[in-house]
Amino acid sequence: MKFKILVALFSSVLMAYELITPIPKVNIYNKQIAKLGKRLFYDPVISKSNKISCASCHIKSEYFTNHLKTAIGINGYVFSRNTMSLVNEKYKYFYEWDGRYKTLEECVGAALKDQHETNILPKELVIKLQNTKYKHMFEKVFKDGLNEKNLILAFSEYIKSIITPNSPFDKFLTGDKNAISKKAKKGYELFISKGCVACHNGMLLGANVVAKFGFMKSADSKDKGRFLITNNPKDLYYFKVPSLRNVAKTYPYMHDGRIKSLKEAVKFMLRYQLYKIYTEEEVDCIVEFLKTLTGEINEE
Numbered sequence: 001m002k003f004k005i006l007v008a009l010f011s012s013v014l015m016a017y018e019l020i021t022p023i024p025k026v027n028i029y030n031k032q033i034a035k036l037g038k039r040l041f042y043d044p045v046i047s048k049s050n051k052i053s054c055a056s057c058h059i060k061s062e063y064f065t066n067h068l069k070t071a072i073g074i075n076g077y078v079f080s081r082n083t084m085s086l087v088n089e090k091y092k093y094f095y096e097w098d099g100r101y102k103t104l105e106e107c108v109g110a111a112l113k114d115q116h117e118t119n120i121l122p123k124e125l126v127i128k129l130q131n132t133k134y135k136h137m138f139e140k141v142f143k144d145g146l147n148e149k150n151l152i153l154a155f156s157e158y159i160k161s162i163i164t165p166n167s168p169f170d171k172f173l174t175g176d177k178n179a180i181s182k183k184a185k186k187g188y189e190l191f192i193s194k195g196c197v198a199c200h201n202g203m204l205l206g207a208n209v210v211a212k213f214g215f216m217k218s219a220d221s222k223d224k225g226r227f228l229i230t231n232n233p234k235d236l237y238y239f240k241v242p243s244l245r246n247v248a249k250t251y252p253y254m255h256d257g258r259i260k261s262l263k264e265a266v267k268f269m270l271r272y273q274l275y276k277i278y279t280e281e282e283v284d285c286i287v288e289f290l291k292t293l294t295g296e297i298n299e300e
Helices: 002-019 031-041 104-113 122-129 134-141 148-160 168-173 182-193 262-272 280-291
Strands: 210-212 238-240
Touching: 031 134, 031 148, 104 122, 104 148, 122 134, 122 148, 134 148, 168 182, 182 280, 262 280
Parallel strands: none
Antiparallel strands: 210 238
8 A cells, every 4th residue: 555655656746847837927917907906905994894904914025924823813813724825826726725715706705705804795895885986996997897796806806916926946947057056956856856746746836736634644633624614534634735835935834823934844744744754954955945936026
């Protein structure tokens, strides 16, 4: 059984290695709609209390996440999961830690409805905005003006405008062999040889599959992951594999924010996900590689 797992892992590594690609420098989206969405994103009028906006948790300087262990909502409500970054969302296949939403629009609509986030239904927010400057703004951008569908589209289009191209690693991928250090190159080789790339691959180095948290060794998670959505025992402790893009800027780590430093996160993954023996030097090299994944924030 273990042999089959190792063969499958090795095959995945070979395929994944070929799938790592740069973030595109050119981002195509509707600029008018995105500008409208950006105004809403930063405006606390979108919450029932008029005190919280999307930017309250998704902070640009922190790569559209925050450095809290888990998210804090309305009236100090403490969520059980870490806030995921909103960068490069347009390239993802599903959303949230348990992958419950198939589209960004579905995810945005759910966030608006959540009683601990903005705590206002999209249809209620439409009514609220009818007596504000936004009514005219929506009429300028959308033929059918301000409605629930267009409201969600505006938020989503702005989020789609947020990408992080031009990282040192992307420059390396496109031919600049001096874009990253020798230590980072060694880290990249270890990232592949240790098997990290089996799950963290593709353009985003992750964000395209779910995997069991504590695959090789129990990681003591109180959160049951996708099982809470599907009620299928096979989904117990399965979570979305996060993107490693900008990972040096988006601490703390894991779905429950249990780990503060990138170095400790690497050790944790090698131990619990891959069951690998490692040296401090190897970990330092992998961390150096991960730092090269920090891109430039481009947004509307």
